[in-house]
Amino acid sequence: MTAVAQPRQQRRGAATLLVPLLVGGLVMVVLGVYGRMHTPTGFAVGPAGFSGPLPMKSWLTTGAFVLAFVQIVSALSMWGKLGIRIPAGVHRWSGRLAFVLTVPVAFHCLYALGFQYDVPRVLIHSLLGCFFYGIFTAKMLALPRKGLPGWGLPVLGSLAFTALVGLWLTSSFWFFTTIGVSF
Incomplete structure (x- = not known):
């Protein structure tokens, strides 16, 4: 490969991330704007099997948090x-399950709060929630793209992992250490 062709291929490879990142950024902004413009209902959504919405959100987020570590280990493998x-399949299914666990939590956060x-703490949590769904969207859109740079998926996955850990720290960890462990 010539010296000119290699930088051109690297630019083209990095450009394959442009659309997924733009769509992910749009998801972040839309969630943030909706969350800010929507009048919160204050009503709990779907705390089935739990004593209330905070324990539900804390435990579902903890489940996603644990599965995020499965994601890291399986990705490294x-x-x-x-x-x-x-x-x-372990990576795919643990990611799917982690995402599914976050949906009722995010729905409750946006709808009720x-x-x-x-x-x-709550500002950071709100920003991380928007960021998580945006970066998750970007990662899912980048997966099937041809010519993606080798660093693309690890960076997107690491950002999603970091956002989920931050979400857990600003919600579940806070709840368990401040309110206590309850179901």
């Missing part, structure tokens, strides 16, 4: 960094 083979900014 798929990229040959662990020396053990974990089937790719909206985007809040008066308390720093």
Whole structure:
């Protein structure tokens, strides 16, 4: 490969991330604007099997948090960094399940509470929630793209993992250490 062709291919590879990142950014903004413009209902949504919405949100987020670690370990295995083979299906299904666990939590947050900014912890949590869904969207849109740079999926996955850990710290961890462990 010539010296001119290699930078051109790298630019073209990085450009394949442009559309997924733009759509992900749009998702972030739309969630934030909706959360801010929507009048919060204050009513709990779907706390079936739990004593209330905060325990429901805390436990579902904790489940997603645990599955995020499965995502990291299985991704490292798929990229040959662990020396053990974990089937790719483990990565796919743990990611799907983690995402599904976050949906009722996000729905409750947006519908009942909206985007809040008066308390720093809650502001950070609201921003991380919007960021998580945006970066998750970008990652899912980038997966089937041809010519994606080798660093693309690991960076997007790491950002989604980091956002989910931040969400857990600003919600479930806060709840368990401030309110207590309850169902």
